[in-house]
Amino acid sequence: MATLCGIELEHPLMNAAGTCKSLDEVGTLARSAVAAVVVGSITEQARAGNGGNVYHTGDFFSLNALGLPNPGLEYYRERLPDMLAVTHSAGKPLIVSIAGFNAAEYARTAHAVALAGADLIELNLACPNVWDGGRQKRIACFDNDQTRAVCGQVAHALATVGDTIPANRRPPVFGIKISPFSDPAGLAELAGLITVLSREPSGPRFVCAVNTFPNALALTDANEPVIDVELAGLSGAALRPVALGQIRQLRRLLPETVELIGAGGVTDGRGIVDFLHAGAAAVQAATAYWNRQGDAGVFGDILADYADQL
Numbered sequence: 001m002a003t004l005c006g007i008e009l010e011h012p013l014m015n016a017a018g019t020c021k022s023l024d025e026v027g028t029l030a031r032s033a034v035a036a037v038v039v040g041s042i043t044e045q046a047r048a049g050n051g052g053n054v055y056h057t058g059d060f061f062s063l064n065a066l067g068l069p070n071p072g073l074e075y076y077r078e079r080l081p082d083m084l085a086v087t088h089s090a091g092k093p094l095i096v097s098i099a100g101f102n103a104a105e106y107a108r109t110a111h112a113v114a115l116a117g118a119d120l121i122e123l124n125l126a127c128p129n130v131w132d133g134g135r136q137k138r139i140a141c142f143d144n145d146q147t148r149a150v151c152g153q154v155a156h157a158l159a160t161v162g163d164t165i166p167a168n169r170r171p172p173v174f175g176i177k178i179s180p181f182s183d184p185a186g187l188a189e190l191a192g193l194i195t196v197l198s199r200e201p202s203g204p205r206f207v208c209a210v211n212t213f214p215n216a217l218a219l220t221d222a223n224e225p226v227i228d229v230e231l232a233g234l235s236g237a238a239l240r241p242v243a244l245g246q247i248r249q250l251r252r253l254l255p256e257t258v259e260l261i262g263a264g265g266v267t268d269g270r271g272i273v274d275f276l277h278a279g280a281a282a283v284q285a286a287t288a289y290w291n292r293q294g295d296a297g298v299f300g301d302i303l304a305d306y307a308d309q310l
């Protein structure tokens, strides 16, 4: 058993954001071995994402530059009730990952998702692959003013949901997902901000670390970038020590009331064990699933290996 923000989980493993966007995919994951289903990241407007080749698997890493493709909030307003029904009937919570381009957009999306009944909300403050007119968007979690504004407006939006949902339902709590920080002082400053925000009644309750390492590059034998937009987010086994280091630092920096989800290179049971030892309450995996071309049996395989480690 594991618990995350007061929600009981059968075990600590779930899919990571970027692996499940449609009702069909929610069904596939609800029937798989994951303890919770993570859908998203979703944005207010539908997004096509980047074109061309956007995913590459190397020996010890993957690169992706998907750029948040998703059908947009209207689709999710319609489909979230069914997504919740499918997940809940499998005895699992549904976590919705949301992304946005300003604090108001995050707040509107969080409000809609909370009204629909999501169990937890993960704010993706860490997507490296969003380009606008040839310029890369700032990764929100590296700017504490942006993080403060997004968390503040989302907290306010979730507090108002309480007035409209049935009395027997509580609005979901939220947490933030971050990019890997190579500057320990920068990570400490963010942790200080989260600590203050978490003292508010509707403040962040968990941190998910980490999203992909931004702007990595791999070349083909012909010296061409393997990803068409060139620079891309690095994930998979090579990211695991980086992610573990972030979790270990965050566990020391944050109060126990702020829980941690580890993500980065969970491909086997050892990965789960390592993240739990570093201080995570739960773990997520994306690349292991992508590399099996959407075969959700990968989660059962990781769990079987985890059981062997206990």
Ligand SMILES: Cc1cc2nc3c(=O)[nH]c(=O)nc-3n(C[C@H](O)[C@H](O)[C@H](O)COP(=O)(O)O)c2cc1C
Binding pocket: 016, 017, 018, 019, 040, 041, 055, 062, 064, 066, 068, 097, 124, 127, 177, 210, 211, 212, 234, 235, 236, 237, 239, 263, 264, 265, 266, 284, 285, 286, 287, 288, 290
């Ligand atoms: C193809 C792909 C798409 C992703 N899309 C998202 C996303 O939409 N939102 C998000 O928060 N993270 C996204 N991620 C990051 C993963 O959720 C995860 O944080 C990261 O890949 C590290 O875990 P892994 O090594 O198990 O893949 C994506 C990762 C991959 C590989």
